[in-house]
Amino acid sequence: MKKKLTGIAALVAVGVGLTGCAAGGVSGGGSAVALDPDATLDGEITVWSWDVGAVALERLAADFEKTHDGTTVKVVDVGYDNAYDKMSVGFQAGTGLPDVVTIETDAAPGYITQFPKGMLDLNPILGDDEADFDPFKWSAGSDAEGSLRIAPWDSGTVALYYRTDIVEQAGVDIEAAETWDDLIAAGKVIKEKTGHTLLSTDLSAGGGFQMLLQQLGRGLFNEAGEITLDSPEAVRVLTMLQEMNEAGLIKNVTGWDGRVTSAKDGDSAVTADAVWWIGTLQGDAPELSGKYAVLPLPVFDEGGARTSNNGGSGLAVPAxxxxxxxxxxxxxxxxxxxxxxxxxxxxxxxxxSYLPALESDYFSKPVEYFGGQPVYETFAELTAQIPPIVYTSDSAEASDIVANAVAAAVLNGADPATVLADAAAQLATSTGREVAE
Structure with a gap:
């Protein structure tokens, strides 16, 4: 499902502290049930989700009941605005949660860390299929001991969307842009020849910084839980964003609505975003049908990853x-x-997120909106290549601090290395974590 950054913030809003490491925390209630793949199945369960997720689960619940006599699956659309409040309170109280809950990937670390006994280990059921799932999503849903607490559902595989009419008007070959340096050079030509910026993004919300950083195989923390938001890779990404803005290649927009409006208005030539952006374009900008195409992301260095992740979700079974x-x-x-x-x-x-599904003929079918290009095939090929990164219970706070650092460097001209070092120190002070050397 589409990434919504307010998901993690809901945890903080109900007073569930997301500081500290994996040790300790609140149990989340329940006992240590050992799941049995051969268990007799009967009775009833309740599932919480929202929006299209609830629609999908309700549809599949009917199929499940047909093949499992004596079972009932009740799917409740709890609404996105209420979901995290309800889940946080339920985990903290140890009561009040259903049998299955939906948790977005960016919110997963907070729940896994804060409630180490709050969700059952799904490895006895899904462990044999680990190699068949998006490795990034599997890692993000697992705890430090390797227990799968949140099973991968949908992935936010990232690629590069581009306006074919704008690049043709500029006379640039966007497909030849193998690296970000190549793309920036093309962006300067596009700006000169057409007046369009290269990309639109919300710099006050991070400007895609973390998505680009993940492309380099880095997150805001390392495997030891130490802070790495001032890493050389982070400085490189922030410096690139700053230079792009100084060259007039970035259209700064505000929030989700600003991004959608900018796309409809054709402000920029490219958009680096997840596969769900397809649905946004088709739903909000049908008039642009035939004017978009998709490529893998350009690399930072030869042989580097040509994708990243933005969004997605999973399913968990509360204890x-x-x-x-x-x-x-x-x-x-x-x-x-x-x-x-x-x-x-x-x-x-x-x-x-289930890789065998991506072998379906569906993903190789032409999509009219993209001029007949089989765009889903590109995302299907990229999903298994998403670089895994480390999330922690402090990822939400880190994201807020990083967004401020991006704004300081890109909008106000501050030195990228300095603002990231200051941001790392601020995060260390507020969380008690060490800054990685």
Whole structure:
């Protein structure tokens, strides 16, 4: 599902402190149930999700019930605005949660760390299929001991969308832009010849900094939980954004609505974003049909990753679930089945984290909006290449601090290395974590 940054903030809003490391925290209620893949399945479960996720799960719940006599799956659309409040309170109280919950990838570390016993280990059910899932999503849903607490559902695989009419008007060959340096050089020609900027982004919200940093295989923390937001890779990304802005290649917009409006108005030539941006374009800018195409991201260095991640979600079974065996079986049915995953793509636009589903002919079909290009094929090929990075319970706070650093460097001209070092020190003071050497 589309990434919504308010997801993590909801944790803080209800007073669930997201500081410290994996040790300690709140249990989240329930007992240590050992899931059995051969357990007899009967009874009823309740599932929480929202928007198209709830629609997809309700549709598949009917199929599950048909093949599992004596079972009932009730899907409740709890609404995005209420979901995290309800889940945080339920985990903290140890009661009140259903049998299955939806948790977005960016919110996952906070729940896994703060409630180390709050979600069941799904490895007994899905562990044999680990190699069949997006490795980044599997890593993001696992705890430090390797227990899978949140199973991968949909992925936010990133590629480069570009306006074919704008690049043609500028006379540039965007497909020849192998590196970010190449793309920036093309952007300068586009700006000179057409007046369009290279890309539109919200610099006050980070300007895509973390997405680009992940492309380099870096996050804001390392495997030891130490702060790395001032790493050489981070300085490189922020310096690039600063130089792009100084060259007049960035259109600074405000929020989600600003991004959508900028795309509709044709302000910029390219957009680096996730596969779900396809649905946004088709829904909000149908008049641009035939004017877009997709490429893998340009690399920073030869042989580097040509993709990243932005968004996505997973399914978890709370330890307090009343029918955990049936809940886990439903999660397995929904997520580790190629046909079911493809059906969620075709019906609800949820791009699979389950790699076998990406082999479906659906992903090689031409998409009229993109001039007949089989754009989903590009995302399918890139999904297994998303660089894994480390999230922690302090990722939300780190994201806010990084956004301020991006604004200081890109909008106000501050030195990238200095603002990132200051940001790392600020995060260390507020969280008690060490800054990596």
């Amino acid at each position: 307090q679930a009343k029918n955990p065996q049936l809940a886990a079986a439903f999660v397995d049915f929904v997520l580790a089945d190629a046909d079911n995953q493809v059906s969620m793509m075709t019906n609800e636009g949820l791009f699979p």
